[in-house]
Amino acid sequence: MTDPKKLQKELSLWIIRLNTDDPIERSQAQVEFEHWQRQHPEYHDQFDKISRFSDELKQLQETHRIHSQTLQKSLKHTQQSQQQLKKAFGRGILGIGFIGLFSILTYHYFPYAYYTADYKTATGSMQSFVLKDGSKITLGAKSAIKLHFNSQIRQVELVQGEIYVDVAKDKHRPFIVQSKQADYKALGTRFIVHQNRENSSISMLHSSVEASAKQVNQRQRVHAGEKVQADAHGFGPIQPIAIQSTEFAWQHNQILADNLALPDLLERLNRQHNVYFIYRASVLESFKVNGVIDAQQDVEQTLNLIKAQYPQLNIQKIGSHVFIIQLES
Numbered sequence: 264m265t266d267p268k269k270l271q272k273e274l275s276l277w278i279i280r281l282n283t284d285d286p287i288e289r290s291q292a293q294v295e296f297e298h299w300q301r302q303h304p305e306y307h308d309q310f311d312k313i314s315r316f317s318d319e320l321k322q323l324q325e326t327h328r329i330h331s332q333t334l335q336k337s338l339k340h341t342q343q344s345q346q347q348l349k350k351a352f353g354r355g356i357l358g359i360g361f362i363g364l365f366s367i368l369t370y371h372y373f374p375y376a377y378y379t380a381d382y383k384t385a386t387g388s389m390q391s392f393v394l395k396d397g398s399k400i401t402l403g404a405k406s407a408i409k410l411h412f413n414s415q416i417r418q419v420e421l422v423q424g425e426i427y428v429d430v431a432k433d434k435h436r437p438f439i440v441q442s443k444q445a446d447y448k449a450l451g452t453r454f455i456v457h458q459n460r461e462n463s464s465i466s467m468l469h470s471s472v473e474a475s476a477k478q479v480n481q482r483q484r485v486h487a488g489e490k491v492q493a494d495a496h497g498f499g500p501i502q503p504i505a506i507q508s509t510e511f512a513w514q515h516n517q518i519l520a521d522n523l524a525l526p527d528l529l530e531r532l533n534r535q536h537n538v539y540f541i542y543r544a545s546v547l548e549s550f551k552v553n554g555v556i557d558a559q560q561d562v563e564q565t566l567n568l569i570k571a572q573y574p575q576l577n578i579q580k581i582g583s584h585v586f587i588i589q590l591e592s
Contacts, residue, residue, distance in 0.1 A: 280582070376422045380407035384424070387535050387559070389516070397431035398438065404516075404558075405534035412436075424534060425457045427513055440465075445493035447485075448473040455513060459527040460544065462494035466509050474498065518556040525550040525569070529588070536562050542588040550576070562586070 277299070280292035300306075377383060384390045384402045391401040394410070396417055402408065406424020411417075417438045419426070430438045430449045438449040440456050442463030447456060451470015457463060465472060467485045474483040474491060481497040488506055492499045502521070512519050518531055526544040533540055535558045550573055556565060566578050566586065579587040 280584075376409075377405075377407045379409075380422050381410045383407035383422075386533075386537055394431075396433060396436070396438075399429040399431075401427040401513075403427075403513075403534065421456055421458050421463070423458055425455065427453075427455050429453050442493070443477070444495065445477055445498070446475045448475070451487070455509070459524075460530060462492050464490060464492040466490045466504055468506050468510060512555065516558045518558050520552040520554055520556055522551045522553060524548050525552060528552050528556070528569075532558060532562055532565060535559055537584065538562050539585045540588060541585065546590060547588065 277292070277296055281289065281296060382392055382400075382402060384404055384406050386405045388404055389401060391399065393399055394412075394417075396412065398417070400408070400419070403425035406426060407422040408426060409420040409422060411420065415436060417433070417436050418441055419428070419439070420441045426440065428438075428440060428449070430452045440447045440449070440454075442456060442458050444463045445465075447454070447465050449470075449472055451467070451472065453468040453470075454472060455466045455468065457466075465474060465485055467487050467489050469487050471484055471486045474485055474493065476482070476493055476497045478495050479497040483491055483498045483501070485491050485501065488504060490502045490504045509519065511517070516535065518528065520528060525547040526542065529540045529542065529547075532538075550569075552569065552572075563580065566588075570576055570578050575591050577587075577589050577591045581587065
């Protein structure tokens with residue numbers, strides 16, 4: 264009789280392979296899956312679950328024809344499953360069942376806000392846009408924004424990812440980039456905003472911005488050549504940056520990691536690559552990364568460098584797309 268844990272791992276991998284972005288790889292996976300089905304008729308009920316889940320993901324991927332009812336249903340399912348997911352994850356990653364897996368993939372890889380954004384980029388793709396006010400923006404990989412423009416104000420909500428902004432002048436309408444932790448009101452032209460899991464940061468390239476924390480009453484003026492981070496407790500200390508190096512890193516998909524929490528690095532890498540990182544953020548939060556990281560280099564090479572720095576990490580690769588990262592037992 265098949266080990267239930269082994270079966271769950273196999274089924275999880277089939278779901279990921281059957282929904283990959285690469286049509287050739289997806290077609291090959293479908294052929295192999297049908298062959299596997301014929302070899303294991305005793306898992307008929309599990310096949311039905313995979314089919315239903317795959318159909319759901321296909322609907323999510325039709326970005327411009329997506330049905331809000333389906334997305335709302337998926338989001339509701341995710342929210343209802345949080346406690347069960349946490350409980351399952353605590354027993355070990357291979358104990359995650361279909362509800363837990365659905366929750367992980369839907370919440371992290373098919374987020375509702377991303378699919379309803381006004382501008383977005385795909386995994387591994389940067390793209391530039393000119394807004395209707397003449398401002399120029401560039402979105403990093405798998406990033407998204409919503410616009411709230413009217414006759415009095417220009418607001419850009421950074422849903423996820425990162426944005427490079429070159430603001431067009433309009434003395435009657437202030438330009439504000441909104442992250443989850445702070446609002447950044449442009450008093451100049453060029454800057455970069457990163458949205459991480461628990462914080463956001465702004466790197467000022469020209470002139471200045473007025474930053475306002477959302478969860479505490481705190482304001483901060485950030486000038487060219489400076490960077491500041493905002494979280495639930497307000498702003499951290501202002502840090503100097505090298506403007507040319509910062510712009511070069513942006514243009515060449517480099518991550519300038521300065522005491523960057525490992526989960527935040529994994530999130531950025533995930534926006535560049537069609538891979539799946541499975542981990543507990545609370546466990547990895549204390550692991551900090553420093554240095555210049557080429558976000559487009561092979562993910563496994565990057566993880567090997569992290570492993571060399573932190574040998575207490577156990578990094579397990581499953582197939583070609585899935586990495587489980589946890590502490591050595």
